[in-house]
Amino acid sequence: MEVPVALHPKGNGLSLRSLQVQRLGPGPTDLAPRSQDASLAGLAGLAAASFARAKAAKAKHRRRSLAEDVATAIEEVTNTAEDALLHLSRLPAWLPGEKTVPEDAGGTRKRRVVVLGTGWAAHAIAKIVDISKVEVCVVSPRNYFIFTPMLAAASVGTVEYRSILEHIRSANPTIGYLQGTCKSVDFEKKELVISPYPPGVESDFNLPYDVLVVAVGLRPSSLGVPGVDANCLFLKNIEDARRIRKQVTQNFEAADLPVKTDEERRRLLTFLVVGGGPTGCEFCGELSDFVKNDLRRFYPRLAPLVRIILLHRGKQVLPSFSGNLQTAARETLENQGIEVMTSASVSQVDAEQVHIQKEDGKMALPCGLTVWAAGQIGQDLVREMHQAIPEQQELAQSEAKGSDRQLFVDKWLRACGTDGSVLALGDCARMEHEEPLPETAQVAAQQGAFVARLLNRQYDLTQPVPVLESSEKFDLAHITKRPEASPFRFLDLGRLAYLGQSQAVAELGLGSTPVSETKGLAAFVLWRSVYIVKQVSFRNRVLVLFDWIKSRLFGRDLTRF
Numbered sequence: 001m002e003v004p005v006a007l008h009p010k011g012n013g014l015s016l017r018s019l020q021v022q023r024l025g026p027g028p029t030d031l032a033p034r035s036q037d038a039s040l041a042g043l044a045g046l047a048a049a050s051f052a053r054a055k056a057a058k059a060k061h062r063r064r065s066l067a068e069d070v071a072t073a074i075e076e077v078t079n080t081a082e083d084a085l086l087h088l089s090r091l092p093a094w095l096p097g098e099k100t101v102p103e104d105a106g107g108t109r110k111r112r113v114v115v116l117g118t119g120w121a122a123h124a125i126a127k128i129v130d131i132s133k134v135e136v137c138v139v140s141p142r143n144y145f146i147f148t149p150m151l152a153a154a155s156v157g158t159v160e161y162r163s164i165l166e167h168i169r170s171a172n173p174t175i176g177y178l179q180g181t182c183k184s185v186d187f188e189k190k191e192l193v194i195s196p197y198p199p200g201v202e203s204d205f206n207l208p209y210d211v212l213v214v215a216v217g218l219r220p221s222s223l224g225v226p227g228v229d230a231n232c233l234f235l236k237n238i239e240d241a242r243r244i245r246k247q248v249t250q251n252f253e254a255a256d257l258p259v260k261t262d263e264e265r266r267r268l269l270t271f272l273v274v275g276g277g278p279t280g281c282e283f284c285g286e287l288s289d290f291v292k293n294d295l296r297r298f299y300p301r302l303a304p305l306v307r308i309i310l311l312h313r314g315k316q317v318l319p320s321f322s323g324n325l326q327t328a329a330r331e332t333l334e335n336q337g338i339e340v341m342t343s344a345s346v347s348q349v350d351a352e353q354v355h356i357q358k359e360d361g362k363m364a365l366p367c368g369l370t371v372w373a374a375g376q377i378g379q380d381l382v383r384e385m386h387q388a389i390p391e392q393q394e395l396a397q398s399e400a401k402g403s404d405r406q407l408f409v410d411k412w413l414r415a416c417g418t419d420g421s422v423l424a425l426g427d428c429a430r431m432e433h434e435e436p437l438p439e440t441a442q443v444a445a446q447q448g449a450f451v452a453r454l455l456n457r458q459y460d461l462t463q464p465v466p467v468l469e470s471s472e473k474f475d476l477a478h479i480t481k482r483p484e485a486s487p488f489r490f491l492d493l494g495r496l497a498y499l500g501q502s503q504a505v506a507e508l509g510l511g512s513t514p515v516s517e518t519k520g521l522a523a524f525v526l527w528r529s530v531y532i533v534k535q536v537s538f539r540n541r542v543l544v545l546f547d548w549i550k551s552r553l554f555g556r557d558l559t560r561f
């Protein structure tokens with residue numbers, strides 16, 4: 001009889017299958033049937049004990065992680081209360097003519113923090129950072145923040161572009177902002193080379209820093225598929241959304257011309273979306289709403305020719321959701337007439353057709369518009385930083401198959417291989433020795449808030465574990481806060497995806513503990529409520545609400561510009 005895997009000291013994971021194999025396998029011939037039975041019974045007993053141990057260990061782990069998640073949630077609540085007080089103290093800065101930058105009470109030079117980016121991570125820092133403790137300058141080619149979860153809605157006019165943007169200075173009038181792109185970093189001199197935006201108009205300049213926060217995100221990638229850059233539209237920023245909206249209306253107008261053949265009309269009205277993640281699914285849902293609720297009214301002759309196809313490489317769309325919701329999402333999309341093509345990939349994109357590789361062979365699909373929501377790569381700056389920091393290259397080799405799309409960071413989000421003065425967060429960062437966190441706004445915003453609090457509490461980031469800087473002054477932080485900074489811990493609150501026709505899927509949780517799964521209209525109501533609450537300002541909340549009402553009452557705007 002084979003030695004069962006479960007008898008190994010670490011082998012408390014004996015599976016039923018291995019137990020059956022042992023029972024059926026040939027036993028030693030000198031064993032009488034009774035003793036064979038006894039040994040099998042003993043084995044089964046061992047296996048049962050092993051199962052029980054594994055179950056108890058799992059339950060203990062679940063209890064511990066739930067306890068940790070609850071503690072993190074409570075800490076989040078107290079932190080948010082602290083942030084609210086900070087916002088109140090910042091109110092005078094909103095008054096015209098008021099001095100916007102508070103005086104440095106101690107007379108000592110404040111740490112100069114340069115934040116690269118105006119995305120989710122950088123915006124969270126800008127909102128929460130206390131300018132009386134540090135001097136903050138945000139650098140980004142984009143002087144605004146985008147509420148990306150509603151970009152798909154903006155790309156078909158359910159909401160207006162400006163309703164989901166916030167000027168970075170409005171996020172916090174007390175911070176500095178420079179419109180430019182960081183080209184390179186001199187870690188020795190602690191200096192950046194900034195190229196003002198738009199490029200080629202003003203000359204580059206140097207910007208010194210004490211603490212550098214890299215939050216430059218990722219950018220869309222063609223994944224090496226020929227023709228994608230030239231013939232597809234991406235959905236990453238406002239210009240992309242504008243281009244998509246223009247192209248959809250343009251295709252309808254072109255298809256309506258009397259000179260077009262039916263075959264040409266069908267091609268123009270075939271919309272292919274590549275990538276079955278939340279972005280691809282949500283865009284399909286929004287596009288389907290646009291076609292069904294608005295375009296069908298004005299182009300009744302063309303409506304039957306419209307095809308929306310969602311192509312996904314994996315077996316199920318929405319891979320980050322539970323199996324039940326994946327199936328529900330697929331059914332919801334298909335019920336609206338969206339064709340869902342799974343286990344398929346694109347091998348080439350031409351101007352008027354897309355070459356698709358499916359399990360059962362190849363096909364060429366004539367297309368009027370292909371939206372590519374299938375992959376992201378790192379920013380050039382991050383790649384350069386990898387090259388300049390040997391430890392980053394080593395970690396990339398050992399943990400990311402050589403990929404340099406993200407900077408490796410420690411538990412306090414300090415870039416590995418630096419002296420603690422460089423932090424990286426959001427999509428462009430990955431924690432060393434840990435499973436990568438999802439590349440989502442939720443992670444980026446939590447990390448931004450975490451970094452802002454590290455800076456506000458003036459932790460010394462050069463120490464192995466950041467500690468409160470010694471201060472002779474009375475400082476509340478020394479009494480209320482931990483002398484050693486707690487590491488970053490992501491609190492996963494779940495995920496939502498809109499699928500069109502007032503249907504959505506929602507998976508709520510607290511850390512690793514699932515709380516509820518909802519689909520259909522209830523999930524849609526939840527989706528809208530969460531997105532209204534999550535808007536970054538009262539102004540945006542009002543604008544989005546009015547846009548929803550406006551598009552429901554009067555339809556979406558079909559003008560092409």
Ligand SMILES: Cc1cc2nc3c(=O)[nH]c(=O)nc-3n(C[C@H](O)[C@H](O)[C@H](O)COP(=O)(O)OP(=O)(O)OC[C@H]3O[C@@H](n4cnc5c(N)ncnc54)[C@H](O)[C@@H]3O)c2cc1C
Nearest residue numbers: 117118119120121148149182216217426427439440441442
């Ligand atoms: C269409 C769409 C829908 C999404 N929906 C969801 C959702 O529903 N839920 C969710 O959790 N997540 C969602 N995401 C993902 C989420 O938007 C990202 O995870 C998030 O934006 C990452 O934030 P970030 O701050 O790391 O980077 P980004 O938000 O990408 O910001 C990067 C910033 O860096 C700037 N920058 C780039 N290079 C430089 C440089 N060299 N110097 C200075 N600045 C630079 C950019 O201009 C930008 O301001 C969605 C994303 C998209 C595109």
